[in-house]
Amino acid sequence: MGRLMLILAPTLDSVQEVNEYIMSQIPGEEKEYCSADSVCKSDRDSDVTGEWFTAEFLNEIKCSGLPNHKLRLKENVSVMLMRNIDQARGLCNGTRLLVNYLGKSIIGATVLTGTNIGDKIVLSRKNLIPTDPGLPFKFQRRQFPLTLCFAMTINKSQGQSLSHVGIYLPRPVFTHGQLYVAMSRVRSRNGLKLLILDDEQKVCTSTKNVVYREIFTNV
Numbered sequence: 277m278g279r280l281m282l283i284l285a286p287t288l289d290s291v292q293e294v295n296e297y298i299m300s301q302i303p304g305e306e307k308e309y310c311s312a313d314s315v316c317k318s319d320r321d322s323d324v325t326g327e328w329f330t331a332e333f334l335n336e337i338k339c340s341g342l343p344n345h346k347l348r349l350k351e352n353v354s355v356m357l358m359r360n361i362d363q364a365r366g367l368c369n370g371t372r373l374l375v376n377y378l379g380k381s382i383i384g385a386t387v388l389t390g391t392n393i394g395d396k397i398v399l400s401r402k403n404l405i406p407t408d409p410g411l412p413f414k415f416q417r418r419q420f421p422l423t424l425c426f427a428m429t430i431n432k433s434q435g436q437s438l439s440h441v442g443i444y445l446p447r448p449v450f451t452h453g454q455l456y457v458a459m460s461r462v463r464s465r466n467g468l469k470l471l472i473l474d475d476e477q478k479v480c481t482s483t484k485n486v487v488y489r490e491i492f493t494n495v
Contacts, residue, residue: 281440283427284458286449288340294444295424296348304350307378311335311345311419316405334415339408340429343419351375355385356425359402366392370432372425373397383420430458440467446477448484455485 285291299306313334335345343358353375361367366387376396377384387395404417427444434457441462449455462468474480 281442282425282433282436282438282461283442283444284430284433284461285427285444286430286447286454288338288429290444290446291427291429293446294427298426299348299350299353299424302350302353304352306348306350309347309349309420311343311347311401311417313337313345313415313417316414316416329413329415334417337406337411337415339406339411340432341408342404342406342417343421343423345417345419347420347422349375349378349383349422349424351378354388354425355422356428357421358423359404359421361399361402361421365395365397366390367397370436373422383422430454433458433461436461437463438467439463441469443468443470445470445472445483447473449486452486452488455483 283294285294313331315329315334338344341358349355355373355375357367357369357371357373360369368390371390372388373385374388375383375385381400383399385397385399387393387397399420399422401418402421404419404421405414406417430443430449431454438461441458443458449458459468470483472480472483
């Protein structure tokens with residue numbers, strides 16, 4: 277397997293910031309794919325006021341595990357699958373790909389990770405229903421199950437082993453053990469770099485390691 281590099285950040289907003297910045301530095305024409313969003317039939321009669329279910333309202337919803345309404349890509353950018361597509365071919369949630377072709381209704385890519393590195397694949401839009409318990413209703417987003425993956429959230433990186441990791445902390449981590457998870461993704465200390473910002477968004481050399489001490493009671 278070739279050298280794997282990744283930038284980790286604590287929140288989806290920070291990840292999006294990094295991904296969009298890196299893509300802006302890559303030459304080539306950007307193409308935008310917009311999703312079609314609709315409320316699931318079973319939830320049209322829910323307690324949530326029906327007037328809220330406008331296309332604009334649904335388009336603005338962002339949650340973990342769901343591609344955004346607007347997916348902006350270029351050829352030769354790195355993306356990650358957000359759903360299991362074909363497990364027999366190694367096309368699982370978390371598989372990284374390199375975009376080769378951006379068509380009107382299909383995207384062509386090369387597999388970068390897993391057991392089928394080098395395979396050429398073609399992807400189409402899928403009907404995706406988020407499982408976020410914070411949403412009081414269910415809706416469907418028809419979109420390519422992809423997200424840029426120059427960066428990803430620390431939580432999403434769990435289970436991966438990488439040779440080079442950059443950790444971007446525009447604010448301290450906010451959950452127990454998150455900093456440890458980020459730093460333990462890398463195979464050696466030489467492959468780890470951190471960029472830490474203070475409250476004034478200036479580079480600094482320290483950050484908080486969030487630990488909930490009560491979980492160690494009676495251990």
